[in-house]
Amino acid sequence: MADTLGLFTSIGLSEQKAKETLKNEALSGSLKEAINQAQRACGSSGVDKAMGTLLYNLASRLKDTKRLTFLCDCIAQCKICSELQLTAALEFVKSHPQDPINQKEFEEACGIGVVITPEQIEEAVEKVIKKHKEQLLKERYHFNMGLLMGEARSALKWADGKVIKNEVDMQVLHLLGPKTEADLEKKSKPPKAKAAENETKTKKADVAVNGEVTPGEGKSLMEQLRGAALKFHKPGENYKTEGYVVTPNTMNLLKKHLEFTGGQIRTRFPPEPNGILHIGHAKAINFNFGYAKANNGICFLRYDDTNPEKEEEKYFTGIRDMVEWLGYKPYAVTHASDNFQELYDLAMDLVRRGHAYVCHQKGEELKGHNAPPSPWRDRPIEESLVLFERMKKGLFSEGEATLRMKMVMEDGKMDPVAYRIKYTPHHRTGDEWCIYPTYDYTHCLCDSIENITHSLCTKEFQARRSSYFWLCNALDVYCPVQWEYGRLNLTYTVVSKRKIIKLVETGVVRDWDDPRLFTLTALRRRGFPPEAINNFCARVGVTVSQTTTEPHLLESCVRDVLNESAPRAMAVLEPLKVTITNLPENSKSDVRVPDFPGNEAKGSHVVPFSRTIFIEQSDFREVMEKGYKRLTPEQPVGLRHAGSVISVQKVIEDAQGKVVELEVSCCSSETAEKPKAFIHWVSEPLLCEVRLYERLFLHKHPEDPSEVPNGFLSDINPNSMHTNTSALVDISVKGAKVFDKFQFERVGYFSLDPDSTSDKLVFNRTVTLKEDPGKI
16 A cells, blocks of 8 residues: 555655545556556656656546556657647547557547647737737737637647747737736726625625616515516516517417416426536526425426436436425426427428428538538428438438528527437437437427426526527417526636536546535535525525626525534544543543523533543644633633633653643632633544535636636645544534534534444534634
8 A cells, every 4th residue: 555655646646645546446546557557668767747647637537448558658658748638539549449549540639749839829829819909909908818818729729828828928918018007907897797795795685687677675585586576577478578579379379378377487497417416506496496486386397308428317316306405396307308209290390381401511510600501501391301300210320410490599600400310329218219409499399398487597598589489489389488597606616517527537526526516416515504505596686697706605604504503512623632630530520512502492412521531732832822812831721611621730742742642630610710711622522534625726717718727627726625534523423414514613514424434424514613713
């Protein structure tokens, strides 16, 4: 074990990271094999830190280990020198499972041997700056420089990001000159935009939907979501909504809709089952389920399961668990796949009506907003019907044909795809289908089929509102109304599924429920109560604008709930042994501790008090310092709840001079002079492990290239988790269940982790206390 630990640290891993890696047998085995292979390939030159990082990422991300030797040699021979090249290499071997590998194709795909000269970088940056020159001169240093970086990097795929940034900085300086006082001033925000922090600090909450703002008086989410607070249409009055298209059959369809629903509000929460829900989804859940609940309506949980390549059973169950954890019960659980046959029949009808056609443009030709028009746009209807039927029967290969709708979306995208071919078995329908509908086609039609009254979605879908109305009207079916609200974002985190998968695959976090993430499963594991998350959504408010909020505002909501619900216990994270010399050897008494000191009627528990106790190392100092109020050789201290004051008699140190034990005398606090402070303690405690968490990222916006030019993986806080395996906690927590929550007095709020065993409890620190423990 020690040899392997030394091997891992020799390639640049910290000792803590190396120890964590050793706990994962599969990862440590692959990494050991990778290092040994690289050392053989390197010879006397050895494996440096840069190679070590690549080898670690390779071992943690490579699924098929038969290619490990080949890729290790590429790293050792400096063919693969960057994270970008490694990612390309992993993609290549994944998509080319047959042996032998075509060396020429591999090297081209990974940029091996590609040399980007300074002249090429200079030229590419010049082009980008020329493109944005007018706006740059106008906005000067308030211009988003990340845009320049992003475009330059796109033009120079294999170039060093740092070199590009230096060139961008130099050319911008040459164009604009040094920063002036005006450049150094913060860019003023539009008057209507309010910082989420200020919104939360004030008692008023602005309720804004579709641009209309109604001031609230610190209203609960349910109050905000009741009809009076929102300018939503009434069921059946869809046509009164701005932008809603009225056709000759609209009123008849609305009449049938009302007959079916009885005028009841019907919403839906439509997640894709390809990942775990995050804090942003909490607002969506509260908005959709909450709006229905506040108005005596119903809400469906509908899985948007139209992409079988990315869907897994654990995501289906995980999503439902989180919805119910937040306190909502779906009226029904449905799936887009429930309607596959009806959606196909409607697609055939769309073709017959002349609104869709089969197209053979390739996927790369369809990307972007300026894609060339399809040469098959005016294909005869009968021909498209025959070809679409052939698509369904599996007579085309993937990417050879798509069904496209004849419309232009609000964002300029022309003829979005309605159906594409995927030869992947579906989670629910198996091999029944090889064509699958897209979001743009499926979403509004499933809303129509379920007679949804209010299709609530985040602001980025506003560009799809006109296409939503277009498709329902093109097929002459009931058309619900799409309403948009502001998405909830948090600083110091990422919530993209793709990026979280990256964090998991590279070993930065353990899994989707790692307590440093802001997925809902991670927040539950860390100990965040669902009521606190719902309260946070209420405090942010039902806003139409995008809000980016500080994590400490969420933590404040957590403290508010836990202060009332988490019973107190005493725990010592860094124990220092204390022997009370004026108590007999076998002395033992019971001390009653209130579960909630502010309301002792809510119960109490008993802990032992004996000759040997343990206190925090930080609660004792050998040398008295100004302002320090806790235990020193000259200064006694009180023991919380014990009614006792202790005074130091002897300080015992080890051979290195570290204090390992105190001998003290004890007297009743009734007879002693009142001490300056009372500290917590434990006696006859349980050994436990505590995990203390800090922010996972160092910068507020780890995805912003102007703030973190080398990407979010370069912004990881190395001290985001500290594990203490020798903490002590009083016996009151014995028998606690997973996710039970406690306030460890003077330390913080903690929750019992699923890693706990009958032999050892494991606690996650949920949040710290408001007060600075050093001042208590």
